[in-house]
Amino acid sequence: MKPRGALANALKRSLYESLDAGMIERVAQAVLPDYDLGRRTGFPPNIPVQAQTAASRVVDDCVAEERFLHLVEALARLDREGFMGRAFRIAGLRELSKAIAAEGYAWDEETSRFMEDPRVRRTPDWGRLAPGEELRFSLLRIDVVKNSRIVRKHGESAASGVYDELRGMLSRSAERRAGRVWSWEGDGGLAAFLFGHSTTSCVLAGIALMNELFIYNRTGNRLGESLKVRAAAHTGPLRYDPDFAGMMKQETCREALEAESRWTPPEAFVITPAVAGTLDRVLSDRFKPISGNGSRMLAYDSGLGKA
């Protein structure tokens, strides 16, 4: 997020009115590791830096490195939790929050972060990732089973109408849990999760999607036959790249694709061992080993008894 001048100035004021230069540097280090205020300002170590100068430098640097929201979040944390047992009161935090909300970012209590307000916009980078930034993402990959047969049997127009509805289900289930649909290839796609407990959100979105599809196949599906998908959840590190084709070549994306295409039976939602290990027991207990295919994947069991 690139803040307007007035917003950046308000943050500078909050910083120098609330903290001394040493503490401002510490806050900056929480956002930009190894941040050296002396080096950045050019002041030699024997000359103290004024709080006002420190605040101005830190805010400008954070804006330049697309870390403005991270800096405000670090201040909010300091205000709430203090530092080394000492309480800090940050002046103007509420006003800052309001001004940021006006820019389309809402404070999320769950993750203690500013998130893109989904009512204003939904961008693939949540409005806050920088290209090249390496983070742990959780991915939900889905694909329609026997797409070619469906298109041949029902025609392209009927099939694409139903696939559009599937895409809507993926968007709803992912975006409700702060995920983003990164790609859609007509008969399948990929959603990504980053914030909060991203693996949990990813798995919950997968369950929600499978449940919604179950009901859709009985109520709204105009094909006259069940739409079957394979869905897989995986997690791992990724370097964020706005060019999604490039990002798909990274190992974690390739593993997610492989988990879906190679190891997932039709009409199943599976999780990889990397995901299973991070889940609360109440969720992981809903997944059972897949018998017979020799993989270590676990498949979701809705618990609906047989006739």
Place this chain on the structure above:
Amino acid sequence: MRLLVCSADPGSRKLAAFLRKSELSDADAEIVSPAWLSRSFKTKARGAFVYFFLPELGERKALSLASKLAAAEDIAWGVMDPAGEAEDPAAFFFAGARDYIGPRLFKDGAGPKRLAAAIAFASARGGCRDDPAAPEFAGWDSLAEGDQFEARFCYAALADQEGLSERIGEKRLGKLKDEFASFLESWSRESGGILWIREAGGCLLLFPPADAQANPILSAFRLLLDRVLVGYEVFRLQVPLSFRFAFHAGRASWRRRGATGTIVSDDVNYVFHLGQRTESDGLIVVSETAERAIPACLQDLFSRAGSFEGRQLHVSRRFTD
């Protein structure tokens, strides 16, 4: 949902073979004559899905009957064309048809899912309501103290409350029950319902006698399907959560919520008894009086399961953890 097939020859072997292949019994699909349909559609075919059997009727007669049906907004219609004799099947859709069963589908038989999809398609476009004969419901606010009213009663409760009490403690269970009651209050609103009476074990909800909004049994089924999400995301529980639902249609005397006192009604008594049975955990149990409320799209997931206090029961497949 009533399925009617209009044919000039009710004994048609072709038609009988199709119904057999489609797993439709005599009770599921009724064959009626064109004369009967012309005479009685306003009174006896309300809410039905009518198929015109083309070999016996011909295109012109089918379209003429269909134009008559337009006078009843809640009847949907489609065409069965086993020989592919229709010159332009799209013409039926231009005239308002909701389905077309062509030669191939007719030969193989349309399964219950295929027919359910046609019915769902028709319902979404305004025809073919599940319970059209019921009068329009004026709303709970229109009832005065002591008024007799008809409703679909639903007893909803948390499943395995004893097990929950052991796992999360009596105090947390008490709080969970409060949260569940508030949840049910907003949940029932989506189907035009209200939470009427709350007791220690569960809640009694009221739904209008016919679907004005979402079907309550479909909503209950969704809730059971989504129980993992609801337990984890809504109630933030670290233990499995499930529910049980009992539906029964009947009458009672209106009392304001919160001041219901003792209600003298056989139907209310019955649904309490039915809903309190813990062997129904993970199930939707529907008494014969509410059977019509089971939506067509879920009918294959319900089966007859004996009777309770003299009334036949229909029970959904069980959700287990």
